[in-house]
Amino acid sequence: MKTLTGTEVFEFFRRLADLDPDPQTELEYGNIYQLLVAVVLSAQATDVGVNKATRKLFELVKTPQEMLDLGEEGLKEHIKTIGLFNAKAKNVIALSQILIREYAGEVPADRDALVALPGVGRKTANVVMNSAFGAETFAVDTHIFRVGNRTGLAPGKTVLAVEKQLEKKVPGPFRIGAHHWLILHGRYICKARTPQCWRCPVADLCRYKPKTPAPQGKSV
Structure with a gap:
């Protein structure tokens, strides 16, 4: 091609x-820590599903310490509708502990530091760096x-x-x-x-050949 x-x-x-x-991202959050948690939860899940689960969670939890106070079992109750919620809850608790221990409860503005957190891959780190810190990722x-x-x-x-x-x-x-x-x-x-x-607003630029025609009764 x-x-x-x-x-x-x-x-x-x-x-x-x-x-x-x-x-903007379609994930709902109130601060950078909540964004990090939401993105971790969104792996192999929809933003709509994550938002539905985190609305009540984020009313209670705004900091890593509040997440630890809620506890892993408490977190699971909030996110049990999200796929892989057991592993994700474990990771969120673990990364919250690290944020408190190593970063004074703040989310580091560094991709390598983010990737080192449990449950945070390169994609998650790039989302946080871009949405929270304005990085060109x-x-x-x-x-x-x-x-x-x-x-x-x-x-x-x-x-x-x-x-x-x-x-x-x-x-x-x-x-x-x-x-x-x-x-x-x-x-x-x-x-x-x-x-x-x-x-599609860029259809004439796109290299995809079998362009999908408009459904009957609809126009471009």
Whole structure:
């Protein structure tokens, strides 16, 4: 597949930015610690499902110490509707202990330090670095991996390969918002089974050939 040119990449993000000038994560949180917890819980789960579970949890828990006070069993009661909740509860308690012991209860603004926390992978760390600290990071999930490959924007055989392509290609004005735009684009338009090419704002730039036509009765 021929990848998008530099001019096409700029135009790709310009259009997404015009439609959504201030993209944000759909996870709900009140502070950086809650964001970290929410992202850890969101692994192999939907943002909608995580938000439903954390609304009451985050009314009670705003700090690592409050999470420890709630305890692992108490946390499980709040997140039991989320997949892998037993392992996630164990990780959240463990990372909360480390934050208190090593970082005075604060979330470190350092990707390597974040990745060292239980349950925190590179994608999670990139989300926190971007959403909490304004870092130009690219958290490649299944949506971004699909969009990057399908469109020719940032093709790669692995998540890390796609991330490296984005780091190389995304123009300066769009670097902070890029992964939000791509996640939302993959979630709502460039869907896995049936991409809605007929309403895609970047369809003419996209390298995906079998463009999906508009359903009968609908127009672009």
